[in-house]
Amino acid sequence: MIGIARMLERGRSRRERVRGRLMAAGAALATFLLCAAANLTAFEIDEHHDYYSVFTDGMMRPGTMTALVLLTAPALAFVYQVSRLAAATRQRRLAALRLAGATPGETRLLGAYETGRSALLGALAGAAVYLPVNLAAQWIFNERVSPLPVPYVPGAGSSVPAVPLPLVAAAIVLVTAGGVLSGLAAGRHVVASPLEVVRRARLTRPRALDLLLVVAGAGLVFAGFNVVEMDPIWRSGVYVIGAGACVLVFGLVLATTWVIRAAARSAGRRAGSAETLLSARMVEADPRAWARALSVVGLTVFLGSAAGWAQTFVLFDVWSVSTFRMVIYVLVDLALLGAMVTSAAALVVHQAEELLDHRRSFASLAASGVPIASLGRVLTRQALIAALPVCLVAGAAGVAALSWISFSATPTTAWAYVYPFLRAAVVTALGVAAAVLVSRAARPVLRRAAAPGELRFE
Amino acid sequence: MLEARGVHKAFGPTRALRGLTVEIGEGEIVAVTGPSGSGKSTLLHCLAGILRPETGEIRFDGRRIDSLGDAARTTVRRENFGVVFQFGQLVPELSALENVALPLMFNRHGREESMLTARSWLERLGVEDCAGLRPGELSGGQAQRVAVARALVTGPRVVFADEPTGALDSLAGERVMDELTGTARESRTTLVIVTHDNRVAAYADREIVLRDGTVASAVTA
Numbered sequence: 179m180i181g182i183a184r185m186l187e188r189g190r191s192r193r194e195r196v197r198g199r200l201m202a203a204g205a206a207l208a209t210f211l212l213c214a215a216a217n218l219t220a221f222e223i224d225e226h227h228d229y230y231s232v233f234t235d236g237m238m239r240p241g242t243m244t245a246l247v248l249l250t251a252p253a254l255a256f257v258y259q260v261s262r263l264a265a266a267t268r269q270r271r272l273a274a275l276r277l278a279g280a281t282p283g284e285t286r287l288l289g290a291y292e293t294g295r296s297a298l299l300g301a302l303a304g305a306a307v308y309l310p311v312n313l314a315a316q317w318i319f320n321e322r323v324s325p326l327p328v329p330y331v332p333g334a335g336s337s338v339p340a341v342p343l344p345l346v347a348a349a350i351v352l353v354t355a356g357g358v359l360s361g362l363a364a365g366r367h368v369v370a371s372p373l374e375v376v377r378r379a380r381l382t383r384p385r386a387l388d389l390l391l392v393v394a395g396a397g398l399v400f401a402g403f404n405v406v407e408m409d410p411i412w413r414s415g416v417y418v419i420g421a422g423a424c425v426l427v428f429g430l431v432l433a434t435t436w437v438i439r440a441a442a443r444s445a446g447r448r449a450g451s452a453e454t455l456l457s458a459r460m461v462e463a464d465p466r467a468w469a470r471a472l473s474v475v476g477l478t479v480f481l482g483s484a485a486g487w488a489q490t491f492v493l494f495d496v497w498s499v500s501t502f503r504m505v506i507y508v509l510v511d512l513a514l515l516g517a518m519v520t521s522a523a524a525l526v527v528h529q530a531e532e533l534l535d536h537r538r539s540f541a542s543l544a545a546s547g548v549p550i551a552s553l554g555r556v557l558t559r560q561a562l563i564a565a566l567p568v569c570l571v572a573g574a575a576g577v578a579a580l581s582w583i584s585f586s587a588t589p590t591t592a593w594a595y596v597y598p599f600l601r602a603a604v605v606t607a608l609g610v611a612a613a614v615l616v617s618r619a620a621r622p623v624l625r626r627a628a629a630p631g632e633l634r635f636e
Numbered sequence: 637m638l639e640a641r642g643v644h645k646a647f648g649p650t651r652a653l654r655g656l657t658v659e660i661g662e663g664e665i666v667a668v669t670g671p672s673g674s675g676k677s678t679l680l681h682c683l684a685g686i687l688r689p690e691t692g693e694i695r696f697d698g699r700r701i702d703s704l705g706d707a708a709r710t711t712v713r714r715e716n717f718g719v720v721f722q723f724g725q726l727v728p729e730l731s732a733l734e735n736v737a738l739p740l741m742f743n744r745h746g747r748e749e750s751m752l753t754a755r756s757w758l759e760r761l762g763v764e765d766c767a768g769l770r771p772g773e774l775s776g777g778q779a780q781r782v783a784v785a786r787a788l789v790t791g792p793r794v795v796f797a798d799e800p801t802g803a804l805d806s807l808a809g810e811r812v813m814d815e816l817t818g819t820a821r822e823s824r825t826t827l828v829i830v831t832h833d834n835r836v837a838a839y840a841d842r843e844i845v846l847r848d849g850t851v852a853s854a855v856t857a
Binding site for chain 2: 459544546
């Protein structure tokens with residue numbers, strides 16, 4: 179089997195090679211971030227240290243780790259979306275393999291091998307980059323403030339703590355397994371027989387399970403707060419809150435499938451132009467795919483909005499404004515911006531895939547005299563119809579999730595209450611704008627999809 | 637009305653059209669036939685302004701359209717031509733009614749007006765019962781009649797049909813051809829049909845037979 183896989187690998191097209199490299203890049207980033215999160219376990223707990231609290235404080239460290247783990251989400255979403263690229267080529271290859279005598283299981287394994295290999299190479303590269311960065315940071319920042327989550331122990335002088343190698347290895351295994359699973363998942367809707375490739379009907383409708391996740395996540399967060407309140411020393415409560423927040427956010431994002439479908443249906447009913455009608459109906463036909471593609475954009479908007487409450491009391495001088503806190507906030511915002519860019523890139527992949535699926539319809543419309551600019555507007559409006567509800571729900575949920583902070587402090591100015599809402603509005607607008615802007619990046623694919631050549635073959 | 641003069645078109649090393657010349661009159665129904673690879677579809681795409689020939693001229697109403705830019709050719713197509721293809725021309729996410737209304741809406745007609753006109757065309761082609769169905773729920777014959785309605789809904793002066801019955805059984809194909817040619821004759825719309833099926837070619841006023849990218853013969857019915 180490995181021999182066949184290697185043979186196929188040698189014969190890969192240029193597009194397939196690019197796909198492999200993009201997957202490896204996403205896997206490398208995810209591994210780097212996971213290693214950084216894992217490395218925090220190497221810090222000694224030192225609750226009284228001013229500058230290293232986010233790394234060493236028993237209460238704050240889980241939050242930092244959760245944030246780093248959450249930052250891997252855009253990278254992993256990118257890997258998954260890239261694994262779906264060039265699906266048509268892969269489907270033809272699967273059919274050819276079945277014709278050559280491969281069983282359905284063997285074809286699935288070959289698909290998983292391809293993505294798993296790219297993920298493994300990326301994971302090794304990510305770890306390989308992390309280790310020297312880690313060592314360099316220790317060397318540079320020893321006895322000084324370390325801006326990187328490296329295993330430098332405050333007060334430990336020149337003693338260098340061990341890098342948690344088992345956890346680094348676990349990060350590599352985790353990312354590789356993610357790659358294998360995404361390869362299996364990308365092919366699960368394809369049934370390849372020797373005669374043809376059939377695409378099973380995909381699940382496009384919202385599921386009740388999505389709402390169940392919201393309830394479960396909210397329950398965990400509530401339970402976590404109760405645990406912390408009863409016994410603040412028992413830090414498991416913080417982990418429960420972190421896990422609950424992750425489940426809640428995941429559920430919220432999935433639940434937006436319902437919102438996207440409702441928004442698209444409403445837009446379709448009211449559409450006064452062909453572009454809006456076409457885009458609304460296309461989104462309505464497959465809201466889950468849009469919710470999946472926009473999930474990380476939504477997550478970023480959620481976190482960006484939630485961060486507003488945490489920042490407000492520092493910015494408005496209720497608590498002491500320290501350089502440390504300001505640096506942390508800027509780093510958080512930069513991380514969110516990075517997450518937004520990565521998740522937006524995953525959206526381009528989704529639109530490219532959708533365009534390839536619809537290339538004959540688009541080519542036919544172009545042949546009938548519909549300008550490419552009009553079809554381009556269809557792409558933009560699709561992104562708008564899908565992204566607007568996702569970002570609105572995520573922004574509102576983000577503001578609501580941390581609003582309890584407003585009850586625990588007394589601000590000196592009314593702006594302290596206005597700032598989180600303003601910030602949420604800006605982050606929401608950024609999320610929508612990112613989605614709309616990246617839809618323009620799919621226009622070169624549109625030109626190819628609508629080319630007359632697409633009309634020549636069945 | 638529609639004219640190709642000395643047209644050459646190649647795809648890489650393959651020469652699809654070699655100095656081909658044809659002329660099509662207003663209201664005429666013309667079948668373009670010939671073996672696979674003879675250049676039938678390429679000729680249709682050149683006449684419709686979808687492809688630009690390397691040399692030669694394409695004229696519509698005496699005006700050269702091959703020398704126009706992409707945007708101008710698109711406008712000519714939208715205002716004057718309708719196109720029917722063998723496969724996949726309907727948008728799967730839209731209902732049959734919405735698919736037919738789409739070209740009108742692209743021409744900036746109002747939604748209600750477009751839907752009304754589209755419904756009348758579905759009735760005319762005998763598929764009004766399918767108005768609310770999506771292409772996946774239609775039979776091949778029904779889908780092709782919806783496609784014919786979509787091609788005719790803007791009142792084009794020329795309709796190009798590329799193997800319009802290629803994916804249909806003979807009965808459904810006959811029905812589609814009856815509707816297509818009947819409507820074309822009624823409205824004096826010029827119809828250019830590419831086909832390799834003699835039964836389809838029999839509906840035409842004139843048959844142009846292509847071989848190796850040139851006109852081998854022209855037969856008037």
